[in-house]
Amino acid sequence: MKYLIDECLSPDLAALARVHGHPDSTHVSWLGLSGQPDHVITRRAVDEGFVLVTHNTADFRALYGREALHLGLVAFNTSARMMTLLLQxxxxxxxxxxxxxxxxxxxxxxxxxxxxxxxxxxxxxxxGSSPAPAR
Known part of the structure; x- marks a missing residue:
C-alpha cells in the first residue's frame, strides 16, 4: 500500500509510512502539487494507486464518491487547533x-x-454507502 499525504498534513507522515513498510508513500508537496485544487490531488491519487490521507474530509469524500474505482481515502476529523504534529x-x-x-x-x-x-x-x-456507526 502506498499513501499520498495531503498538504494539510505534515510531510512527516509520508516518512512515517516509509518507515512502516510503505516505501512508495509521498507527500503532495514532494510531488510539486502544493496549492493544487482538490480534484487534481484526487486524480493523481486515483490514477497512481495511492490511498489519500487528509484532514479535509468533506471535500475529498465528495470527490471520491464520484470515482468508480480507487484504493481508498483516510480522513481525520478534528478541530484545526487540535491537530498537532503528535496527533497527526x-x-x-x-x-x-x-x-x-x-x-x-x-x-x-x-x-x-x-x-x-x-x-x-x-x-x-x-x-456506495454512508459512514458506518463509529466505534
Missing part, C-alpha cells in the same frame, strides 16, 4: 493499523477526535 502521527499510525498490509478498494476510513479527545473510527464503502 498518532492518528496515522492508528489508520495504518486499521488498514493492515492488504490493499482494498473503494473504502473510506474516518478517524474522529472530539473535544474530550475521544476517538471514533468509521469504515465504509465509497461510493
Amino acid at each position: 502521527k498518532q492518528l496515522f499510525l492508528q489508520a495504518m493499523n486499521e488498514l493492515g498490509p492488504d490493499e482494498d478498494f473503494n473504502f473510506a476510513l474516518e478517524i474522529s477526535v472530539d473535544a474530550e479527545r475521544r476517538v471514533t473510527i468509521a469504515r465504509y464503502d465509497l461510493p
Whole structure:
C-alpha cells in the first residue's frame, strides 16, 4: 500500500509510512502539487494507486464518491487547533493499523477526535454507502 499525504498534513507522515513498510508513500508537496485544487490531488491519487490521507474530509469524500474505482481515502476529523504534529502521527499510525498490509478498494476510513479527545473510527464503502456507526 502506498499513501499520498495531503498538504494539510505534515510531510512527516509520508516518512512515517516509509518507515512502516510503505516505501512508495509521498507527500503532495514532494510531488510539486502544493496549492493544487482538490480534484487534481484526487486524480493523481486515483490514477497512481495511492490511498489519500487528509484532514479535509468533506471535500475529498465528495470527490471520491464520484470515482468508480480507487484504493481508498483516510480522513481525520478534528478541530484545526487540535491537530498537532503528535496527533497527526498518532492518528496515522492508528489508520495504518486499521488498514493492515492488504490493499482494498473503494473504502473510506474516518478517524474522529472530539473535544474530550475521544476517538471514533468509521469504515465504509465509497461510493456506495454512508459512514458506518463509529466505534
